[in-house]
Amino acid sequence: MQNYNAPDSQGFFGRHGGLYVPETLIPALEGLKQAYTQAKQDPEFWAAFEHDLKHYVGRPSPVCHAGRLSEHLGGAQIWLKREDLNHTGAHKVNNTIGQALLAKRMGKKRMIAETGAGQHGVASATVAARFGMTCDVYMGADDIQRQMPNVFRMKLLGANVVGVESGSRTLKDAMNEAMREWVARVDDTFYIIGTAAGPAPYPEMVRDFQCVIGNEAKKQMQEAVGRQPDVAVACVGGGSNAIGLFHPYITEENVRLVGVEAGGRGMDTPEHAAPITSGAPIGVLHGFRSYLMQDEDGQILGTHSVSAGLDYPGIGPEHSYLHDIGRVEYTVASDEAALNAFDLLCRFEGIIPALESSHALAWAVENAPKMAKDQVILVNLSGRGDKDINTVAALKGIEL
Numbered sequence: 001m002q003n004y005n006a007p008d009s010q011g012f013f014g015r016h017g018g019l020y021v022p023e024t025l026i027p028a029l030e031g032l033k034q035a036y037t038q039a040k041q042d043p044e045f046w047a048a049f050e051h052d053l054k055h056y057v058g059r060p061s062p063v064c065h066a067g068r069l070s071e072h073l074g075g076a077q078i079w080l081k082r083e084d085l086n087h088t089g090a091h092k093v094n095n096t097i098g099q100a101l102l103a104k105r106m107g108k109k110r111m112i113a114e115t116g117a118g119q120h121g122v123a124s125a126t127v128a129a130r131f132g133m134t135c136d137v138y139m140g141a142d143d144i145q146r147q148m149p150n151v152f153r154m155k156l157l158g159a160n161v162v163g164v165e166s167g168s169r170t171l172k173d174a175m176n177e178a179m180r181e182w183v184a185r186v187d188d189t190f191y192i193i194g195t196a197a198g199p200a201p202y203p204e205m206v207r208d209f210q211c212v213i214g215n216e217a218k219k220q221m222q223e224a225v226g227r228q229p230d231v232a233v234a235c236v237g238g239g240s241n242a243i244g245l246f247h248p249y250i251t252e253e254n255v256r257l258v259g260v261e262a263g264g265r266g267m268d269t270p271e272h273a274a275p276i277t278s279g280a281p282i283g284v285l286h287g288f289r290s291y292l293m294q295d296e297d298g299q300i301l302g303t304h305s306v307s308a309g310l311d312y313p314g315i316g317p318e319h320s321y322l323h324d325i326g327r328v329e330y331t332v333a334s335d336e337a338a339l340n341a342f343d344l345l346c347r348f349e350g351i352i353p354a355l356e357s358s359h360a361l362a363w364a365v366e367n368a369p370k371m372a373k374d375q376v377i378l379v380n381l382s383g384r385g386d387k388d389i390n391t392v393a394a395l396k397g398i399e400l
């Protein structure tokens with residue numbers, strides 16, 4: 001893995017990725033690609049990005065030894081990359097800061113975003129307020145009902161939340177609607193996508209912004225333990241926190257990389273959100289080609305995960321490619337395993353993790369005992385769990 005260099009000039013990661021959109025969107029995506037290509041070569045752009053990550057987001061996020069949890073499990077040492085400590089409580093803001101700076105550079109005054117659980121909507125509303133732009137967030141009508149606190153947060157931040165009544169009234173329909181709106185108002189509107197998916201150049205761009213996670217971790221692990229971890233593990237929804245951690249490690253052959261999909265109620269049921277682990281075929285959704293949960297007629301299958309942020313039938317194209325070339329191992333953690341890991345981190349470390357991140361932790365909980373005490377597992381703690389306490393309480397049969 002000496003010279004990893006994806007995507008190609010057409011936005012393909014092997015046979016995944018690309019640009020599958022209506023004709024009317026091609027000029028917008030070409031404009032975006034051009035603007036990003038220029039920004040990428042401009043040191044001032046990166047200086048502004050780093051400035052905001054430091055002074056607004058609070059980076060670098062630390063790495064932290066989960067000593068009591070490691071001792072309890074009796075094997076490898078577990079370290080946490082603390083993305084939960086970022087402003088707004090997750091890794092998503094790394095990406096929205098980057099895209100907002102690009103929008104500003106392109107002279108756009110209006111932002112649109114899609115959101116499922118509302119985490120990306122909140123991160124988008126946050127940067128829209130900071131950069132003085134208007135923000136319309138497209139959200140499925142059912143999700144609006146389920147995620148009222150985040151809907152209110154977005155409104156407090158000055159965003160306009162647009163309910164989407166079509167389809168299953170969830171994330172996939174919100175993304176369709178946001179793309180439709182972008183076609184209608186390309187001139188003044190920037191579409192800010194929340195994960196390492198969508199048509200080119202989004203997967204590459206979101207990855208580049210999230211690589212701050214892995215770049216920091218490499219430096220910090222060297223300082224803290226004098227070497228890189230034996231395993232780096234992250235949960236995978238669309239794949240942005242995982243690719244942000246993995247990408248800087250791709251050429252470090254001694255570091256095993258593990259992506260954890262949502263196993264939901266079990267891989268022997270249809271109620272999961274694990275396109276790679278379930279062996280889903282390749283398909284096209286939301287402007288890109290990748291492994292995609294679909295039936296024989298190409299209809300998108302319903303998904304389930306206890307964590308809203310992992311509840312997506314597709315996966316970012318770079319992950320599908322990394323699976324194809326065998327550089328990253330993909331596996332699942334079930335709802336139950338994630339909830340168990342959630343409890344353990346609360347009790348042994350005093351950290352309430354996001355349910356998404358609990359999937360990555362579940363891998364460590366299962367595998368640390370099988371490893372030697374001087375081995376190191378680095379878990380990307382993608383977000384904090386305050387947003388999930390109602391879900392966890394309901395599952396435990398507790399009324400808040």
Ligand SMILES: *Cc1c(COP(=O)(O)O)cnc(C)c1O
Nearest residue numbers: 195237238239240241309356383
């Ligand atoms: C949204 C979210 C995820 C899943 O998104 P990715 O793009 O796969 O990273 C994971 N963790 C948290 C805390 C999230 O908010």
